[in-house]
Structures are given as C-alpha cells and as structure tokens.
Amino acid sequence: MAEEEVTREMQELKESVEAEARERGSSEKVSLTALVKTPTVRRALVAGVGLQVFQQLVGINTVMYYSPSIVQLAGFASNQTALALSLVTSGLNALGSIVSIYFIDRTGRRKLLVISLVGVIASLALLSAVFHQTTTHSPAVGSADTRHFDGSLTCPDYRTSSSGWDCTRCLKASSTECGFCASGAGSKLLPGACLLSNATVRDACHGEGRLWYTRGCPSRYGWLAMVGLALYIAFFSPGMGTVPWIVNSEIYPLRHRGVCGGVAATANWVSNLVVAQSFLTLTGAIGPAWTFLIFGCLSVAALAFVLVCVPETKGLPIEEVEKMLEKREVRLKFWAPRGRGSKNDGV
Incomplete structure (x- = not known):
C-alpha cells in the first residue's frame, strides 16, 4: 500500500514538472480579458484581488502612517510621547510577521486569516468605543x-x-x-x-x-486606546498582513501567475492610496469613533469574503488548487479535526 502511494505521488510530481516546463515554454501573449473569461482564473483573481483589497480596507496603513496622530486623538498631548508610542505599532508589526512564519503551515491560510480578522474586528470595536468615550466625555471649557x-x-x-x-x-x-x-x-x-x-x-x-x-482631548481612556492599537497590530500582522501575499503566490496557474499577481498588487496599492488619503478627512468630518467603526464593518465583510471565496492552499500542488476552483467548492466548516489529510482541509 505504501509503495503504491509513493508511486502515485512520484507520478503526480513528474506530471507537475512536465506541465510547468510546458507552461514556461509557451510564448502566447496573455490577454486580461481572456483571463477574466476563464472561470478558474477568474475565481482565483476574485480570491487574490479581494484579499489584497481587504488587506487595505481594514485600515492597516492608516495605523502605520498616522499612528502619531491617532495617539494624539486618544488624549496624549506631547508630540514626542505620540511619536514614541507609535513606534510600538511598528515593532509589533515586525514581530507579527515573524510569528506568521511559524503558524502559516501549521494552521493553514484560511484559519490564520479568520483568527486574524476576528481579532481585528474586536480591536476596532474597542478603538471605536474608546474614541466615542473620549469625544463625548471631554473636559468642559471654563x-x-x-x-x-x-x-x-x-x-x-x-x-x-x-x-x-x-x-x-x-x-x-x-x-x-x-x-x-x-x-x-x-x-x-x-x-x-x-x-x-x-x-x-x-x-x-x-x-x-x-x-x-490640538488633535484630541484629555481623556482617562488614552491607555485603553493604546491597548486597542497594540491588539489590532498583533492580530493583523500574522494573518491579514502576510497571508494575502502568500495566497497570491499559490492560487494562480503557472502560465498566468505573473499577470494575475501584478493585478492583485496593483489593487493593493490603489486601495492603500484611497484609504490613506481619506483617513484624516474622515476623522475630521465624522470623528475617529465612526471612522474606526467603518473599518470594523469592512473587516466583517472581509471575514465573510474569506469564508466564502478563499480556498485553503496549504500543502496543495497547483493542480489541486485549480481543481478546487473548477468545482467552485465552498465549505464553511473549515476547521477540520486533527489528523485529516490537508488536501480536504477547509476549501
């Protein structure tokens, strides 16, 4: 039985190598319109581009770019204090990226995304509540x-x-x-x-x-806002920070991987531009509490998107990923009991 299994896997590996060689040897020009009309590639693009867009829509780069301003909105007056506290977010982001290296192949892509987004949603809810208290209970003008x-x-x-x-x-x-x-x-x-x-x-x-x-008001809840920011980065970085890039490197057919990856990266940076440019305008117009609540609602949408549209690619060859996309399989019960094979895990 073991010998047959080894023979089968060797044959699959041989076929995969031959297919890759054929794809590399192809000189046919790729049309983006043709890619979108191909069901397998289209579904892969939906998953890959969607992940990249939602990575930005949950608000990560507003925190990374404007963390000193956010700290001041939370009630810290000193520019030096705000800058020093904002360095915590950068350190946690780097640490979370290292943590993801350990968990990415142990938990799987989707599980890590779901854990990450649940934590992000909770953190944004905390931030929204804290800023609501800060703005509605600010000191009086005497x-x-x-x-x-x-x-x-x-x-x-x-x-x-x-x-x-x-x-x-x-x-x-x-x-x-x-x-x-x-x-x-x-x-x-x-x-x-x-x-x-x-x-x-x-x-x-x-x-x-x-x-x-000049940005925020004195508040007894400033430290709680810092806890919310720290939790946000700690949950975002290992999952939504790294997994979208990994999934985009695994989900596309070899022949179209360069074009599709480029489309997804472009979507990421365009979304980054929109969110980053609108953050200060939003906080000025509707306040930080409502701004973080909007990011929280977008994070809920991102969680639903991951559960419905993103396949689990852990340990799967590209042929298996393509088969899943062809069948359009969706399994909401993705947390498989320990011991089951990875090929059927959470797609």
Missing part, C-alpha cells in the same frame, strides 16, 4: 480659565457663543483653528481654556505648566 489669558487669544467661535462648550467642540471650531489648554489645577480632566491655535498661545499654555491639545 470661562474663568479662558479669561485667564489675554482676550485676543480666545477662540473667536467661543467668544461669540460660550454656552455648553467642551474640548471636542473647541477643536472643531469652524471660523479658525483653535486649541485646548488643559486645566492647571492638578487634573487635565477639569475645565480648561479654548484659545487660538498658534505657537505663541501654545508657549503661553506650556509656560503655566499646562498641556496643549
């Missing part, structure tokens, strides 16, 4: 604190109508850019001053030993 400074430094919008103002409303002043000088009475959560945002006012605020805020 008239006495504001009058403590020269009247010409008061935020014009606050001077016009000072009733019911808090830090969040101060930072969203429409007529001119304003900042919040936190209380100097021992707690940054006490009422502070709403002032014009410029270097002179900032220095005056710092001169009294106060903290100066």
